[in-house]
Amino acid sequence: MTYDNENLKVVGTRPVRPDGADKVTGRANFGADFSMPQQLIGKVLRSPHPHARIVSIDTSKAEALPGVKAVMVGEDMIAMAHEMSQSGESAIDVHDLSLNVLARGKVLYDGHAVAAVAATSAVIADDALDLIDVTYDVLPHVSDVDEAMKPDAPVLHEDMFTAGMDEKPATASNIASRMEMALGDVEEGFKKADIVIERSYKTKAVHQGYIEPHAVVANFAEDGTATVWCSSQGHFAIRDLCAKLLGMDSSAIRVTPAEIGGGFGGKTTVYLEPLAIALSKKAGRPVKMTMTRAEVFRATGPTPATSLDVKIGVTNDGQIVAAEADFRFNAGAFKGSPVGAACMSAFTPYTLENVKVVGYDVVTNACKSGAYRAPGAPNGAFAVESALDELAHMLNMDPLDFRHQNGAEAGTKAVYGATFREIGCKDVLVAAKNHPHYKSNLGPNQGRGVASGFWFNIGGQSNAAVNVHEDGTVTVVEGNPDIGGTRAAMAMMAAEVLGIPFEKVQVVVADTASIGHTDVTGGSRVTFATGMAVTQAAEDVVRQLKERAAATMELDPEEVVWQDGVAHPTKGEAKPLSLADIAGDAARTGGIIVGRSSINAKGAGPSFATHICDVEVDPETGRIEILRYTAVQDVGKAIHPSYVEGQMQGGAVQGIGWALNEEYVYNEDGILENPGFLDYRMPVASDLPMIDTVLVEVANPSHPFGVRGVGEAPLVPPLAAVVNAIQDATGIRMTELPVSPVKMLEALEANQKQAAE
């Protein structure tokens, strides 16, 4: 059933989140907070080379060191065939995953794991790493995506032949796959254009920068089962991937989720977990492993560096008649960049008759890229929204009007095949245009930019149980780690359905043995899909409450209505019964009441966002300050508006970092030069103004409360919004991110020189 917006009592309010007090007082247990008696400390030896053949590994000295209880190398892992395993928003090849967890034959990037040890202390474990002798035969390396595509580039995988070609290529290359999608006929479309521009852009690899490094404790028992405690975006995915890599049954591994200190897509796969289980099995004791920040940067999954070409044709009256793009994504050491999502999303805020997008997934000697919030979409949007901004200038049109004229709406067919139902793309553009920010004045050296973005959002498998207690309180049990305030959202939806106060509902994120499989916290799916499961489980409770009440009232269930937490008879003289009344009497009327739901949620409504950014550029130092920022987004229905706003603000901030200062710096030797927060410059609070938000609510008809995912769309527009603002302030179009002060000053001086000539 769907719930009428007018009569909502809990949904749409802003109660204090249930996990808040624990998190701000330091009581919450994150990944590294768990410990076991007798636990060993595990550490990983990592490659100092970007590309090398492993000639030999001698672990004998490490094994002989007193206190060392287990040492493992790649050969201790099971050889896996290529097989795609669903994990989160993307599929993972378990063959590649196994090699990424522990290298065999070759190391493919600076930081690639080559051996692991478990010892009685961290100091002994570190000493043991120093005692492992690895002989490398160093090979030529390639870090840049365009370089890696050249025929003479060093090849990472001798068995990689580009997929998606009409004919299988004769030789191996670093191009894992080519994809193409199209609508209409772009050749014909460009013939109708009055203006055609072709531009190229580049972005660097950027890390999610979650504050909590990866951490795990694993305990392999004599009966062949393993218990794992770790923080992740999905403990079921951790369980299943570990089971695959280690040849274990899923039922033999029980993963208990810790609180998670940020993931943003980066914690949907395994790094340490299989090693910790394997080391624990070898040593016969629990093993704890924690990454350092440098390890997080060197060996987890940032989003790819990209090289992007865009060609767009418009008529003089502002109609886009053809659009084409060629996206090359640097997947890192193994295939699987989100280039497909970039192809599918980049032009999707617009109704286009003729569009063609080609994408290449390319491997290089860099750490394997991973999912990062709207994976692929920010890159594609950066290119497209930069080019559109330029076109709006050339057409002398307001950039929001230009976007609105071409904007997607119900009935628009996207390049990836979907035809939209109710969407808020144009509503968002109108709200942006009407915002006081957009009408405010700017000073010298200041500029304003806008950009739009789209994200699909997903549904997927979710489970929920609602346990009703004798005193009328309720516990919701679900399987998604709470990253963005989802305990609060789940409790609110359950309270709304049950008609009881929010405070009467507790939410538990259960381990893999205690609730059915639930897909990862990712794809902006949890409030939508798990929220739908919780709503249905609560409705299941209401159905049972009505049955019990009806029996007591000696009526049929249809003769009882549920309103504000009370069963009211529609006829006769029976006394209304509250949830607490019925729960207290449950033992007599048939036993404790449990509601359940297990679904594969369909109909995730897409989200559209438009951001407005004001910058000031220091003409003498190239330093860029964000003066004002407003994020406008179609959020479907905001269950807890504060956390929706938080998602939008967080996404905007990450995008600003991506635009201005964040980048993986691989030097000429293929070594990552900045594996720490000092020189990997994420924005700090004092860098930013308050990020304003505007929630546009265009209900998703597929969700009982109208929810659309909101977590990812806000990272799609900021890159271009910042760069478009820089253009407005300086007249200079920056095409390579990040726009560091050094790069900005170079451009300002080149511009001055050109003007002088």
Next chain:
Amino acid sequence: MRFEVADTLEGAASLLAGEQGVAHVLAGGTDLLVQLRAGMVKPDLVVDIKHIEATRTISESDGAYTIGAAVAGAEMGEHRTLASDWPGVTEGAELIGSTQVQGRASMGGNLCNASPAADSVPALIAAGATCTVVGPGGTRDVAVADIPTGPGSNSLGQGEFVATINLPKKAANSSDAYLRMIPRTEMDIAIVGAAANVTLGDDGTIMAAKIVLGAVAPTAIEVPEAGAALVGTKADDDALAAVAAACEAAAKPISDKRGSADYRKKVSGVLAKRAAKIAFDRASGNA
């Protein structure tokens, strides 16, 4: 690794002097603890000097200040008169790291860690500050400028450490300023730093000026030509342009992941002229 807490200057000196291996001094610890965790230093002995009263006190006598080597930047900012007498020195110390770091980070550590980019050093040199070095042979006063000798190295001998930093009595009609370039607003290391100290004559014209740059050479450097360009002026545009040109010429930076040499040269001129203007305005009572 042995950890010792010293409660007197002499005690600290004798602990340090007695160590045959690698000894490090702990004041605020905001550099040392990070280096320890990263495995960059492996000391045999760490001597904590921040429990010695002299290292934790700011005292003033006849206009001159003695600042303990372990006094945190935040404490300098909160001092009743230090921040108004020496705004440039204070703002340099208060720029280190972040608000949290400034609760610990000290000028003694910033100086002895000898980073070319140390934020508190250029303004101290511009102020003509000295420091009191305590060692097994007693105490000696050394110009702040003579402590760092290159990135990560200093002129202190075996068993020696900086106990206090000493600011002379401020000249009449003088003031100072410090600016640095970082891409963010905090939690960063200066790509360029520039300090200015100016003294005005009775007619409001600059009669003495010092400009000191950070992060553009192995140590902070004074640029006498830049100071000279200000003398006899009221920090007008021509004088400031001359300051910038002198600094660009004097800067001998390297290129690294934080910034190119070319960028550092240009921005050293920009920051120097801006710092000079701020110092001039402060000295004139217009700030």
